Amino acid sequence: MPVEQKDGRVLLTHPKGSSTEVLLYGATVISWKAGTKPRPEPMERLFVSSKAALDGSKPVRGGIPVVFPCFGAPIHPEHSRLGQHGFARSEVWTFERIVMDNDAGVSVRLTLEPTPRITAKYDRPFHLAFVVTLAEHQLSTDLHVTNTSTSTAFPPDNLEFQALFHNYIRAPSKDVLVFPLQHLQYYDKTEATEEGRTKAKVETRAGVDVRKFTDSVYEDAPQKYEATWPGGGIDINVKKLKDLVVWNPREEAGAKIADMEEGGWDKYICVEPGYVRGFAKVEPGKRWIGQQVLSTIDAERRINQL
């Protein structure tokens, strides 16, 4: 069975051995097992804290939570009643259908529409679809955001939002480097003051490491990244998600996170493509699609020329 739905989870398996598991709660991908060409044995590519709640009581600490319609604390007036990172990661999505089921890929589509619970804190008209596609060495996630407003008024009744894929990539975080972020402008959320956090810095490192507490928002990033470490890595190719967040709390901040396992910060790096500086806009009746494609890399790869 390439697609199995059970107990609020959807399990996808590919004929070549890769698999992925998605919780309907938050449309959160909680597992992705894949090999590489030279080493075909599937291995887990995502980190989920052993203390993570998987019962729908709180967003999952790990995997790939979907952040919508606000990143971090809300700053848009229409988001003012929402919590950190919005509601998409903490609502139960609907399994809509299998999109594709062949050797090229196994793909499913989940949806989320306004419910009384959502409308009580966010009253904008929207329809979300989350499409997960599994290939032999790849996992793609697409977020479709439709503005379902039928208003013909001017100025248009645009839907304004932020969106992000909060990837917890399983990796020896002390040895990870992320490319190519050099020379990009970024905002450092680890700074102690508001002034420090809102002042743009410029990345000087060819490869960005997370050996210390890191919470950086790169603006207008190249949408093509590599996170590599000795012996492996993940390529990330992105569409419509112009910014990139790199986060690892290390012990300094990680020990204060209730659902983070002891030493969890050594086991992952969050590399999060998103539209998080400013707001994406969709006109009434129109749809926006943000996409990422994660691919496994086998050998250590350092892109010195970038």
Ligand SMILES: O=P(O)(O)OC[C@H]1O[C@@H](O)[C@H](O)[C@@H](O)[C@@H]1O
């Ligand atoms: O604890 P949460 O809400 O899942 O957020 C985790 C982290 O998510 C990152 O994307 C943010 O940049 C961090 O500031 C935040 O701490």
